[in-house]
Amino acid sequence: MSSPWSRSVSRRTLCLLAAGSLALTAAACGDGESTPAGGKVKITVTGQPPTSQPFERSVFDADVQEFEASHPNIDIDPHEGFMDPKTFSAKLAGGQLEDVYYVYFTDPAQIIARHQAADITEAVKSVPHVNDLKPELLDNFRDANGKLYGLPTMNYTMGLLYSRALFQKAGLDPDKPPQTWDEVREAAKKISALGNGVVGYADYSKNNQGGWHLTGWLYSMGGAIARKDGDKWVADFNNDNGKKALQYLHDMRWTDNSMGAKQLLEAQDVQRMMGAGQLGMYMAAPDNVPVLVKQFNGKYEDYGIAGMPGGQGTLLGGEGYMINPKASPEKVKAGLEWIQWKYLNPDRFEKHIQQYVAELQPVGLPAEPTPDVWTGAVREQQLALKAKYANVPAANYKSYVDTTSRIKGSIEPPNAQQIYAALDSVMQAVLTDQNANIDQQLSSAASKVNSVLAQVK
Incomplete structure (x- = not known):
């Protein structure tokens, strides 16, 4: 690199x-x-x-x-x-x-x-x-x-990296990127409708990167992964924010078919798709842009970065x-x-x-x-x-x-990598199993994360 x-x-x-x-x-x-x-x-x-x-x-x-x-x-x-x-x-x-x-x-x-x-x-x-x-x-x-x-x-801080070229092809205005997750979902539908293997939106789900991005989803909705309860930390995602984030992912994957059939992705997989002109959007920080150009044959003029959809927070x-x-x-x-x-x-x-x-x-x-x-x-x-x-x-x-410049940025939770490992399984379940029980996944992950947080001094 x-x-x-x-x-x-x-x-x-x-x-x-x-x-x-x-x-x-x-x-x-x-x-x-x-x-x-x-x-x-x-x-x-x-x-x-x-x-x-x-x-x-x-x-x-x-x-x-x-x-x-x-x-x-x-x-x-x-x-x-x-x-x-x-x-x-x-x-x-x-x-x-x-x-x-x-x-x-x-x-x-x-x-x-x-x-x-x-x-x-x-x-x-x-x-x-x-x-x-x-x-x-x-x-x-x-x-x-x-x-x-x-x-x-x-x-x-995390935002939404998108293909200006695919936005134009799909009839979207590349100078007006999505500002909400509803708008992301609609844009993803239009981009995936281009066919020829084009994917509207992609996300990570393994090697701790799925949990990392799920944290970004929660922050964008004003939620959290963990919170202080007195002098100890507890999981704080088995709630409406957690359900809402996973429901978006489920619906884009299974109802809209705008996330593609290939899952269990990590950073290089998604960057390769974007560099090849086969991906419309993914959650990322700006440092991904030169990687797309230098490693995956992209062009600077083909990419844009929007603030985190939802506007309530970012990682x-x-x-x-x-x-x-x-x-x-x-x-x-x-x-x-x-x-x-x-x-x-x-x-x-x-x-x-x-x-x-x-x-x-x-x-x-x-x-x-x-x-x-x-x-x-x-x-x-x-x-x-x-x-x-x-x-x-x-x-x-x-x-x-x-x-x-105007939304709140929050740092990662304590013992972040152990928490992300526990949350990977939630992302994997929702993106690979159409019938995954979101409530059950959140409850199980919360128990694991609470065990991790109990180690925080």
Whole structure:
């Protein structure tokens, strides 16, 4: 995967495979070495792209050199990769955790509860532009007392990715994508009526991805997967919202025949269908668009992204960085300087975008090449620069940008991957068995999810 967008997708795919690997980790035991008086501070950091992604690797390595030149008292020791669930637990337990390490948005609550991250509440007060970050993203890195343990560096929200080409062929207006699930259903009927194997709407149902997307469905209806009941978490989908979401899927699959006969799909299956011009719509974040272009022979002008149908909420995800709890104060300070300079630096927006333009990378998509983590004047500055240098049809994503700026985004539930595994079976049942008992499926899944949630501390 060569684009930064596909890199983001691969990181989320790893997250889906992690299946709660953090739950069993012991507290990290960093080296805690102090910095010699008058000497340089050396910090290890994750996030260096692999050599198989030459553009991203070259940008990262150039940034390290530029940062060290402008911060002569800090040495960066970059480590390749992001979060590998096969090794992360062992690194935590064995004291090999980097000083600055990458996390998915699903990770901080568990990491904070196990004292595996440094408290940066006071140190971050000297970091520029923190107050310009979206408060809901910062809250994902806070504990119950409001103490801060990390910074968000990338954000995505789910929406509706659709084929503008198929919309036109089906007599639909590609500049007016569906805003409700009823409109999605009607559009899916018209698209599937084109025949020749064209599918109106597709969805995931295996490898935890079905549960992930069912969560998106629930959020779009103002519902939830789990809620706090006193001091414990309980399942919150065995209700009218859960029934409504599954009934839509059932009816599109079996009554309308607009989802196709082939089921048990995951991300690559659906992306392949869209790239081949055989799919009208699916739930996705904007980072799917470059994947369709670079891996599945799609064209940027053929795709649009709408906000999440229903407009009552959307699934919010992303990534950020935290700091080893055993890092010295000097390393904490140096680590925060690196995170801010590299990932959260409005002064470098234009240069970063110009790098993408020079290498013919996409500019104008909703999140890359600068992250969608900002509010206020910084966000306006970011949007203006992306519009100035856009080399993809940014107007195709206007509905998404407008919608996500006003609807509530909610993060994934605790122990998300174990919950998604339990919910996969619900999606599979509804999409493969016309006579599936929705009430029974929801009740059974709720029991499993409550068992998972009982492990949350």
